[in-house]
Amino acid sequence: MRNTWIMWRKELNSYFVSPIAYFLLTMFAMVSALFFWLYLQDFVEYGMAMQMRGQAVPMNLNEQLIRPLLSTEGVIGLFLIPLITMRLFAEEKRSGTIELLATSPIRDSEVILGKWLAALTMYASMLLVAALNFAFLFKYGNPDWKPLAIGYLGLLLQAGALLAIGTFISSLTKNQIIAGAVTFGICLVLWVIKSVGQFETATWAQVLSYTSVLTHFEESFAKGVLDTKDAVFYVTLTFLALFFTARSMESLRWRS
Amino acid sequence: MFNLERFKHGKVRVLHTLISCDKPLMITVKELTKRYARNTAVDHISFEVGKGQIVGFLGPNGAGKTTTMRMLTCFLPPTSGGATVAGCDVLEQPLEVKKRIGYLPETPPLYPEMETGEYLTFVGKLKGLSGAELRKRVDYVCDRCAVADVKNKLLGRLSKGYRQRVGLAQAIIHNPEVLILDEPTAGLDPKQINETRDLIKSLGGDHTIILSTHILPEVEQTCEQVIIINKGKLVATDSVQNLQNRARGAESVLVEISGRNGSVDFAAVQRRLEQVAGVSRVVAKQSHGSRNSFEIESVKGFVRGDLARAVVESGWDLNELRPAALSLEEVFLQLTGNAQEAAPKESQ
Numbered sequence: 001m002r003n004t005w006i007m008w009r010k011e012l013n014s015y016f017v018s019p020i021a022y023f024l025l026t027m028f029a030m031v032s033a034l035f036f037w038l039y040l041q042d043f044v045e046y047g048m049a050m051q052m053r054g055q056a057v058p059m060n061l062n063e064q065l066i067r068p069l070l071s072t073e074g075v076i077g078l079f080l081i082p083l084i085t086m087r088l089f090a091e092e093k094r095s096g097t098i099e100l101l102a103t104s105p106i107r108d109s110e111v112i113l114g115k116w117l118a119a120l121t122m123y124a125s126m127l128l129v130a131a132l133n134f135a136f137l138f139k140y141g142n143p144d145w146k147p148l149a150i151g152y153l154g155l156l157l158q159a160g161a162l163l164a165i166g167t168f169i170s171s172l173t174k175n176q177i178i179a180g181a182v183t184f185g186i187c188l189v190l191w192v193i194k195s196v197g198q199f200e201t202a203t204w205a206q207v208l209s210y211t212s213v214l215t216h217f218e219e220s221f222a223k224g225v226l227d228t229k230d231a232v233f234y235v236t237l238t239f240l241a242l243f244f245t246a247r248s249m250e251s252l253r254w255r256s
Numbered sequence: 257m258f259n260l261e262r263f264k265h266g267k268v269r270v271l272h273t274l275i276s277c278d279k280p281l282m283i284t285v286k287e288l289t290k291r292y293a294r295n296t297a298v299d300h301i302s303f304e305v306g307k308g309q310i311v312g313f314l315g316p317n318g319a320g321k322t323t324t325m326r327m328l329t330c331f332l333p334p335t336s337g338g339a340t341v342a343g344c345d346v347l348e349q350p351l352e353v354k355k356r357i358g359y360l361p362e363t364p365p366l367y368p369e370m371e372t373g374e375y376l377t378f379v380g381k382l383k384g385l386s387g388a389e390l391r392k393r394v395d396y397v398c399d400r401c402a403v404a405d406v407k408n409k410l411l412g413r414l415s416k417g418y419r420q421r422v423g424l425a426q427a428i429i430h431n432p433e434v435l436i437l438d439e440p441t442a443g444l445d446p447k448q449i450n451e452t453r454d455l456i457k458s459l460g461g462d463h464t465i466i467l468s469t470h471i472l473p474e475v476e477q478t479c480e481q482v483i484i485i486n487k488g489k490l491v492a493t494d495s496v497q498n499l500q501n502r503a504r505g506a507e508s509v510l511v512e513i514s515g516r517n518g519s520v521d522f523a524a525v526q527r528r529l530e531q532v533a534g535v536s537r538v539v540a541k542q543s544h545g546s547r548n549s550f551e552i553e554s555v556k557g558f559v560r561g562d563l564a565r566a567v568v569e570s571g572w573d574l575n576e577l578r579p580a581a582l583s584l585e586e587v588f589l590q591l592t593g594n595a596q597e598a599a600p601k602e603s604q
Contacts, residue, residue, distance in 0.1 A: 006381045010367075017369050100365035100426070103329040104382040105354040253332055 003106045007114025008121070011088070015122050020087075024080055024122065025129050028073075032130040035072045039065050061143040062224065066134070070151040070222045073130060074214060077123065077159055078187045084122050085166025086180035088115045089249075094174045098252070108249045112167065112242055119163045120156070127155060147224020154221020157234035158213055162187055164241035171248040190214070213237070282307045282434055282464040283328065287337035290323050290488075297323040299488040300337065305481070307433075310460040312479035312496070313468040314588065320488040321468040322362060325436050328466070329359045342433045342464075355384065358432040358463075362439055364423025368412025372403055372422055375411055376429055383430035393429055401425040401455065417448040424452070428459065435459065437467040441474060453478045472588060484588065509560060510541075512549045512576035513567055520572055522548060532566050534559040547575065 015021040043065050050057045092098040101111050131152075137143050166183040173179050190213045197209025209215060216230040283305040290298040298320040305311050315321050326332040328339055330350040339346045342356040367375060373394060380390045398404040401421045406414060411422065420443065427435055440456065441449045457478050459465060469475060475482055475496060482499060484491040492499075513525055522540060525548060529538045534554045541549040552563065560577060567574045 003382070006378070010378055014367065014369050095365070095368070096361060096363045097365040097367060099326075099331060099359075099361045100379065101382075102331050103354055103357070103359045104379070105351050105384060106382055107351070 001110075003110040004114045004117070007106075007111055008117045011115050011118030012121055015084075015118065020083065021122065021125075024083060025126055028076060028080060028126040029129045029132075031076050032069070032073050033133060035076075036069055036133040039069055039072075061137055061141050062147050065137070066143060066148055066151065067222050067224075069133070070148075070155065071214075071218045073127070074155055074158055074217050074222075075191065077126075077155065078162065078191055078214075079184070080126070081123070081159065081162045081166055081187060082180040082183035084119050085163055085170050085183055086176045087170070088119065088167050089171040089245075090173050090176045090179045093171075093252075094176075102253070108246050112245050112249065116160075116164055116167050116242060119167065120160055123159045123163065124156060127152060144224075150224050150226050151221055153226070154217045154230070157221070157231060157238075158217045161213060161234045161237035161241065162190075164238040164245070168241045168245045168248065171245050171252075280307050281305065282309075283339065283341050283466065285324075285328070285337075285339040288324065288327060288334050288339055289336045290320070290327060290332065291335040296488050298327070298334075298485075301485065301488075301490045302337075303483050303490065303493050305464055305466065307464055308461045309481055310456065310465045310467070310479045311481040311483060312475035313466055313483050313485070314470065314472070314475055315468075315485040315491075316470060318487075319485050321485065322438055323488075324485070325359075325438050325466065325468060329357055329436055330354055331359075355430075356432055357434045357436055358427035358430065360423045360427040360435075360437045360440055362442070364419050364426070366411040366414075366419060366422060368410065370411050371408055372411060372414070373398070373407040375422065376425060379426045380429045385430055393431070397425040397429050400428070402451070416443045417445065420444055420448075420452070424455065428463070431462075433464060435463045435465040435467075437465065439469055440467055441469070441471070449474075509552045509554065509563065510549060510576065510578050511552055511563060511567070511574070512547055514547045514573045514575055516571060516573060520548065525570075525572065526550065528566060528570055529563065532559065532562050534562070549576075 043059075043061075046064070047059055050059075089098070092101065134143075134148060138145075165186055166179075169183045169186070170176075170179040173182075190211070192212075193208050194212035194215050195209075196205045197215075199205075213234075216233050220227040220230045281304050283303075285301055285303050288298055288301045289296070301320075301324060313321050313324070323332065327334045328341055328346065330346050330353050333347065341353045344352040344356065346353050367378075370378065376394045376397060377390060380393055385393055395404075398407055401424050403418060403421050403425055406418055406422075411419070414422065420440065424437070424440060427437065437456070441452050444452060453474065456465060456467065460480075467474075467478070479496055481493070481495055483493045511529070513520065526538050526540060529535060529550060529552060535552055536555065537553040539551045539553075541551050552559075564574055564577060
């Protein structure tokens with residue numbers, strides 16, 4: 001446990017001494033702020049239009065603003081996750097520092113867990129910066145905080161799974177660019193296969209669409225619904241990817 | 257065919273080290289083998305190292321030095337055979353072994369984005385140190401390895417010499433019983449090489465050290481014991497003293513002789529040269545036309561004058577007479593050369 005914490009600190013430190021952390025934070029904050037502004041404008045215009053027609057339609061911040069914004073943030077995350085994970089192992093392998101870790105009295109699992117937790121912390125701090133948008137909603141409006149908290153939990157679970165996949169990919173290569181590109185490709189595929197289910201109703205299409213990481217977020221967490229089956233989906237995916245990372249680290253030893 | 261040379265270098269020497277080891281054994285390697293898909297990197301190597309010894313691991317490039325060291329540090333698992341380091345088995349108790357070793361790989365494992373002090377603290381924590389003890393050790397190794405003046409510099413900005421020394425500092429941070437250093441002086445300038453050697457020498461006694469190198473003087477200067485491997489096979493294990501004696505005990509001289517008028521009797525020359533006092537062996541090298549060269553092995557002394565007189569008095573011309581120095585270098589080449597010849601014999 002202590003070793004995991006040491007690795008976590010070291011990894012987090014290396015994010016924040018390089019420009020990558022600040023780039024990620026800025027990108028995520030800017031893009032989510034842009035969408036926040038667009039959704040907010042929609043929301044306000046809709047409200048005014050309803051008023052002019054003299055209809056008293058119930059307006060709901062959670063349903064009409066927070067939910068689409070959370071979904072959008074999940075998608076933005078897809079694009080930035082490869083940038084978070086690509087260096088985790090690829091860099092250690094390239095520079096030979098993996099030899100230091102492998103010959104220190106620390107278990108592979110502790111190394112992997114420390115690195116993955118650092119990546120998750122990086123992502124969480126991105127969410128935190130973007131949470132400033134929601135702070136305004138609480139100041140000028142009256143949204144329910146519970147669905148928002150569940151939404152955030154869902155985003156973290158979703159990112160956890162994708163970051164674990166990215167960690168695995170990074171452990172396969174010495175080249176950061178390859179690790180990043182492959183992770184990005186996988187994230188993209190996991191995103192777009194969602195739409196297969198929308199055009200095709202056959203079983204295979206439903207199964208395929210079920211494997212998309214986004215469906216599990218948009219259909220439950222984003223609505224403020226904590227569904228066990230979706231949480232289990234993410235946790236299972238995370239465990240699987242981290243397990244593969246451990247096997248890949250082990251194989252380093254007999255392949256190299 | 258019975259190969260006396262091989263017998264002498266192999267089994268008897270191993271026995272010799274076994275007997276002379278009154279200190280407890282720190283490293284025992286038994287039949288260690290690493291096989292890859294196409295080649296065998298390390299082939300049934302066995303040796304033992306006593307506590308506090310500095311052992312030079314010698315071999316040409318690609319001999320299997322790094323692979324052996326990686327197996328000792330639990331970075332690579334052996335294909336067969338085994339090893340114990342500081343009383344712990346590398347296969348059964350890798351974590352225990354890792355606690356007791358300090359390892360400097362070929363390229364120092366540095367994180368360019370860290371500062372020296374920060375890096376050493378991180379490695380210290382990885383090795384299980386904490387609190388005041390950790391701070392004390394970081395200061396101590398900074399001092400010991402002369403990196404205190406770059407403590408607040410980024411590792412990525414350090415010169416090669418400093419990087420190597422930070423690598424060494426990293427290896428000794430937790431005061432390990434066994435130090436494994438893979439080419440610790442590679443890429444340093446002559447002054448730094450001397451400093452590093454002195455440092456390594458001063459570390460011996462408390463620590464058991466294995467260092468790999470392909471530079472012979474390094475072994476002569478720093479090590480007490482030498483393990484020579486070539487193409488994955490153990491060629492010799494011996495004390496530096498013995499190897500040097502072997503090198504210095506004999507002297508070899510190259511002589512080129514030609515007849516006054518035309519050719520000389522090859523056999524006659526050889527017979528005459530063998531009669532010179534102190535000459536132990538005369539090998540005819542080549543002859544073209546009237547020129548004949550011989551390689552003469554003799555005991556150390558002033559044989560050259562007698563040789564010259566013998567040649568001239570016999571009525572031949574002495575064209576050339578030069579010493580073919582038999583240094584440690586040559587012993588090394590002989591040994592690694594022998595191994596190449598011995599390999600096919602063994603498979604028969």
